[in-house]
Amino acid sequence: MKPGQTVSVSDVPPRSRFAGLPGDLAAGAVSALVMLCYAMSLGTMIFSADLARYAMLGVPTALVSCVVTALVIALTSSMRLNIGGPDSNAAAFLAGVAAGVASSVRADGGSPQTLLLTVLIAIALCSLVTGIVLYAIGSSKRSRSLQFLPYPVLGGFLAGTGYLLLAGAFRVMTGESLQWHTLALLTHLHWFAWLPALIVGVLATILLRTWKHVAALPLTLAFGIVLFYVLLRAAGLSIDQARGMGLLLPHVALRLAGLPELHLTAQLAQGGVDWPAIAAHLPESLVVTSVSAVTILMNSTAIGAATGEEVDLNREMRAAGLANLASGLLGGMVGYQSFNRSMLNARVGATSRMAGVFASLACLVVLAASPDLVALFPVPVLVGLQLFMGLRLLVQWVVGAYARLNWYEYLLVPVILGAIAGWGVIVGVVAGVVAACVMFTLLYGRVSCIRMEFDLRTRTSNVERSIEETEALRGLGAHVCGMCLQGFLFFGTANSILQHIRERLAARDLAAVRFVVLDFASTQGIDASVSVSFVKLRQLCAATDTDLVLTALPPRSRDLLTKTGTLNLRIREFDTLDAGLEWIEDKLLGSGALALKRGDDxxxxxxxxxxxxxxxxxxxxxxxxxxxxxxxxxxxxxxxxxxxxxxxxxxxxxxxxxxxxxxxxxxxxxxxxxxxxxxxxxxxxxxxxxxxxxxxxxxxxxxxxxxxxxxxxxxxxxxxxxxxxxxxxxxxxxxxxxxxxx
Structure with missing residues (x-):
């Protein structure tokens, strides 16, 4: 196979396909184990604090996403070794959506059944909305437009995601939200609750930065589990005692027996869902969708570069869209392509899409046949996984980005991070977008919108004239003040054009300049505020009896200036710069004594x-x-x-x-x-x-x-x-x- 060539399962000869099954089985099994760890960690983080009593539903919700997302992406992705599932980036914001919806239901006086059902419906709807948007992006072939997201805003956004992951880990350990006055709760924790978590989080961070091997994370998790049970035995604690201390996940069947009977269909028929609470947190759900789209773009590009396979971003968006639609219909959470799990899948020995199918089936077996196995997984190890994911993002974007960005770009990262930590996701996103717009305006305003200046001594039309007329026009070159513009013109750049022309006219004899020419051939558009500057420019030209000539206006720019009435102010307009200069040359040659010398003799x-x-x-x-x-x-x-x-x-x-x-x-x-x-x-x-x-x-x-x-x-x-x-x-x-x- 050539580097970069995409090969599907159907492209592989039958003998080779069967020969690769052992490697696919091994890779699928290892990928399933890592997916289970992610599912338990992220599911526990979403159903924590006020939702901790329903924690037994968090893991199945994440496992549904593992089964469906891994299967759909394995079969429809443009890269045959792709593995999908729930991801920390989207889950960090999804946890905020779940907590916010629960708080709104509680404020509305909803029952525990209504609260649980509303949260589950909100999670499923978030997956459905994400699926619809992602599939629409892929179908419209607009996936690459996401690459125009400002890099510093993306960095601040992901740094905020790291903070939310750490806040989620804190909520799992203490049952409270991360705030200044709740930090003291860490001092009251049993050492069993934080020591294994700290060891797993720090060890995974160090190994992934030094060893940089895909096996580092699975080995760290395995070490954390063994360490937990060794310490448990050394402390003389039983498994039931550890579960009573909140160190192990609850038995699913046992906790379900303690809840009042819950029939989802009946609850829906009786209006048991607090729809206003869901609607109130729709903006946060759209943030989850945005995070998913950006992460898919980054992960897919990185996977393609690492494996040498051809990546079709539009197809990846459609694949993730279908996966989330199916996951949402089954009550699962948001999931998409994972870089770490895909790389692990490739390194372990996967040869085809069957590895992802096997991983999906393995998660299905756990979900359907032995859901209570998750009750043996230590909560501190899951918290350690969250600490690792949060620390990795913070180190990458708060520490590492300092060397990659200019100081004014880097400043956006802590600003967005602080806004997310202090006032929430929506405020952080809005602050980042506003700050990026201000920074873009200031920086773009410093880029000259004047590509070239000319007069008739340096630029003439494509009309060849006699030697005598050519010399005459060269002598009249100062009568023309011309500029070729570039880029997108807005209020700041339009004002700079006006000021520059003022300076040019002031530096010359005002009587000498008879034509001001602005060429728009290299511009990408204008905004409505430009018309104000052009009105001032026309007034400046009228005061000196100078003609204002505009050439090569793009259709949209012409329409905008026509709607604002700017082109009705005795402004000359031509389709091309050559046409405008030809008209000016004819005007100059046809005036005064020079016209008497011309003729057809x-x-x-x-x-x-x-x-x-x-x-x-x-x-x-x-x-x-x-x-x-x-x-x-x-x-x-x-x-x-x-x-x-x-x-x-x-x-x-x-x-x-x-x-x-x-x-x-x-x-x-x-x-x-x-x-x-x-x-x-x-x-x-x-x-x-x-x-x-x-x-x-x-x-x-x-x-x-x-x-x-x-x-x-x-x-x-x-x-x-x-x-x-x-x-x-x-x-x-x-x-x-x-x-x-x-």
Whole structure:
């Protein structure tokens, strides 16, 4: 198999598939053990504190997610070794949802049955909502848009998740929420409640940072279980005594017998669900969905990079969506692709999707046949697992992020962490988004929105003019103040444009600037506040009798400026910068004394470059051709047997494209030459030339040029010298444009 190639179970030959079954069975068994540890830890964390009396339902709720998520993701993921299940990131916020819903039900005077049923329904609905949103994201192929989430906000969010995991571990040990005044409860705990948890949490953190092997976590959990029972025997405590102290999970069947009979269908029919309590905590449920989507993106990308398999993020979103829909319908909690468990699955020896299927079936056996086995699992070890997960996130994003981020970016991490710890998830998320927007605005405002500045000395239109007109426009270059804009324009950047133009106009003679040109070809959009700055800019131009010219406005930007009435303020607008500059050049050339010098007398235009006798001789070799607008002068591929001097009108040089359209390269006005390169190189025409308006040209055929060189070498020499000046003028303009661009 080539690196990065995705291989499904159906792609593997039957013999190879059967040969890989032992490895898949072993990997599935190990993955199931780790999944059970996660399920018990996260289920216990969700049903803790005020929900501790229902802790026996937390583990089955998580196990349902293990069974369904592992099976669906194993069969539908784009990566064959993917393992899914409940994850600490989403569970940390889900615990807050459960606690909040329980508190609301209790405040509404709900019975214990109503409280339990409402919490279970809230957890299931959270899975359903998450499934719908994830599947919609994957189906709309918008998964990669999540990558635009600001990295510092993501860091603060995950650091807050680490805090919530530590707070969950504290709630499991003490039965109270983590607050300043409840920290003293730690001093009243039996050493059996905190010592194994501390050892497991610290040992897992150290091993995962130093050894960095996927077996580190399973071995640490196994060591924690053995250590707990060794200490239990050394202390002379029985299993029943340890369970009475809250050190072991309760017997599921025993605790269910102590509850009043609960029939979910009957409760639903009698309105036993506190729907307002669920609705009040819908924002927290959407946070769980957001955390799931971002974590899937991170985990899937990391799994693909580590295994070399091709990852389809949209397919991963759809797979997680289907898994959560099924889990929610069965009453399970949120689950999705897990990086650690997938890597463990690969390292143990999995070869196909069957490893994930075996892991799912193993969890199903535990859930259906021996649910009471979980009662032998030590609670301190589960707390230690929570401590490890929380410490890992805090170390990664509070300590490790300091070296990866700028100080102003890193500042967002503790701000979001503090907001989540002090005021809750919603406030933390809102604070992070607001802070990120402010930081983006400040940083983006420092990036210049002006990509290039120009005037007619450094940038002209693609209309080639006579040498005389070109020199005249170069002398009038200061009449134009032009800027090519870039990026997204909002109030801050629009104000910077206005201030920059004020400074440019103040630095020049105000009477010299007649046109202010703003090109939007490289912009990505504008907001409504830009119109206010443009109104001020138009007033500034009007005060100095200056025309404001906007070019290449994107359609949405044009619509916005039209709706705000900005384009109705005597602002000139053109589709392209070339079109705008062409209009400006025509205005400048058509004004004052220069207009009197212009005309359609080719003899007068060429007189400065020839002696009178040489010019008269040249005209005897020129043929007059009149063209209608749209009529071709010559077409691409035709032989280069003549050159043409434009006497009046205008011709356009265009390049035909494969789709039947063409692109206009340049235009040529009176006094310019076209077609000379094909004559000199004796190559076919490289472009089409059409008359843009009624045009007269003078044709000099190759045969006539040879005859001129033989009959009157002096006139031919002057003609060649004239062509060199024309070509040199073109190169000078191109050089100036390149210098301005770079």
């Amino acid at each position: 080719l003899h007068a235009m060429l007189a400065p470059y020839f002696t009178a006798s040489a010019l008269d001789t040249l005209f005897t070799y020129l043929e007059v051709h009149d063209l209608l607008g749209g009529q071709p002068l010559f077409l691409r591929g035709e032989p280069g047997d003549a050159l043409y001097i434009v006497e009046r009108g205008r011709v356009a040089v265009s390049l035909p494209l494969v789709n039947g359209r063409s692109v206009r390269l340049r235009a040529s006005g009176p006094g310019t030459v076209v077609g000379e390169m094909a004559v000199y190189t004796q190559q076919p025409r490289s472009a089409d030339v059409f008359a843009e308006a009624p045009t007269r040209v003078r044709r000099l055929s190759l045969a006539a040029l040879v005859a001129l060189e033989q009959d009157n070498p002096a006139a031919a020499q002057q003609f060649h010298r004239f062509l060199v000046k024309v070509i040199a003028s073109r190169l000078a303009l191109a050089t100036e444009a390149l210098r301005a661009a770079y």
